[in-house]
Amino acid sequence: MLRKIDKDIWVADAPFKYFGLSVGTRMTVIRLANRELAVISPIQIDNETSLELDKLGTVSHIIAPNLYHYLFASDFKNLYPQAIFWATPGLEVKKPELPIDCTISSNADSFLGELQCVLFDGFRLLSLSGVDSLNEWVFFHPQSRTLILTDTAFHFDNSFPLITQFAARVIGGYESLSPSLLEKVATTEKGKVKLAVQKILDWDFDRVIMAHGSIIESQGKQKFKAGYESFLGQSL
Numbered sequence: 001m002l003r004k005i006d007k008d009i010w011v012a013d014a015p016f017k018y019f020g021l022s023v024g025t026r027m028t029v030i031r032l033a034n035r036e037l038a039v040i041s042p043i044q045i046d047n048e049t050s051l052e053l054d055k056l057g058t059v060s061h062i063i064a065p066n067l068y069h070y071l072f073a074s075d076f077k078n079l080y081p082q083a084i085f086w087a088t089p090g091l092e093v094k095k096p097e098l099p100i101d102c103t104i105s106s107n108a109d110s111f112l113g114e115l116q117c118v119l120f121d122g123f124r125l126l127s128l129s130g131v132d133s134l135n136e137w138v139f140f141h142p143q144s145r146t147l148i149l150t151d152t153a154f155h156f157d158n159s160f161p162l163i164t165q166f167a168a169r170v171i172g173g174y175e176s177l178s179p180s181l182l183e184k185v186a187t188t189e190k191g192k193v194k195l196a197v198q199k200i201l202d203w204d205f206d207r208v209i210m211a212h213g214s215i216i217e218s219q220g221k222q223k224f225k226a227g228y229e230s231f232l233g234q235s236l
Contacts (some may be wrong), residue, residue, distance in 0.1 A: 002029065004054045006144035010056070014043040021155070023212045024168060025069075028148050029053065030141055032114050036060035040139060041150050041211055042216045051096040057069065058207060059083050061112060063104075065110060066136035067091055076097060077132040088119075088135045104137055107153045116140040118199045120152050122192025138201040145232045147205040147220060153177050153227055155213030157173070177216060178227030197228045 002010040010033040016025035028040040035057035042062060053059055059080040064070040064087045077085050087100045100128050104111065104119075111117045120136045139148040154173030156164060168174035171181040179187075189191060203220065208220035216223055 001048060005207070005209070005215070006146065009141055009146060010034075010048055010146050011215070012043055016212075018212075020145060021167055022161050023154075023164060024160070026209065028058070028209050030115065031057050032060075032112060036112075039076060040113060040148055041065055042072045044072045045075060045079060049168050054150060056065075061086060062138075063213070064091055064098075064100075065139070067094055067132070067133050068134065069150050070095060070098060088137055090133070090135050111137075111139065114141075114143070117140065117202060118196050120193070120196045122187065122196070123152060123179075123183065124186035124190035125151070126186045131186045138141070138200055140200075140205055142204070144173075145205050146207040146209060147200065147224065148204065149208065149210040151211060151214075152183075153179055153208075153210055153224065155208070155210055155216060155227065157222075159214055159216050173213065175212075176227055177210070177220070178224040195226075200223060 002012050004010050010029040011026050012167050016023055016129055025043055027043045030038045030090045037059045038061040039056045039059060040063045060083050062073050062076045062083050062085045068088055070091060073085060085099055085101045086104055089103050089106055092100050106119055108117055118138050120138055123134045123222040124131050124133055134151055136150055136152050138152060149226050152162050156174050156179045173180050206218055208216040208218050
């Protein structure tokens, strides 16, 4: 079910496991001034959620923000065929079967007129196949002063299962807004990451929504900065 976070912004959570750990996953819904809805990082949709969305506005934009969060975008596209399926660059190569309509421009600094965005260039992660690019777009909703992340930082706490808490304490992301050891090891282009982080810190955000972890309602900018100072090993 959808949960209202602020004016014109909602989230919906769903169970999700990664490397056997229960980390959950989350989509974010933004209602634009024309009552179009932008769905970032879609989760598996059910009838109840679909009815809730229809009451809020018209699902017009379905966004796969990185090369990993696309699993349920096709289901959304099938349910809302009139919506534009936006994807990060490279997803059309990785998954050519996806019904992608548009690629988010690598030169973009705004999106749909009401969101600001940054490509988190240089960020890498360790996966079962080795070191992979993430190609994640990070979004900012100025109206609610909300930063919207997907896999560039995590924030686990005691609301998660004990085994997930233990893993987050070991590899990072427990009660801190930061990438994990998997990303720290894989990412070597720290200069590109630092540039993206500096652009994000120029935004006036307080709240942070991420795909995996508990939402940070206040002091999000300070926590994001602290998480990436440790990651980069240098002052921002």
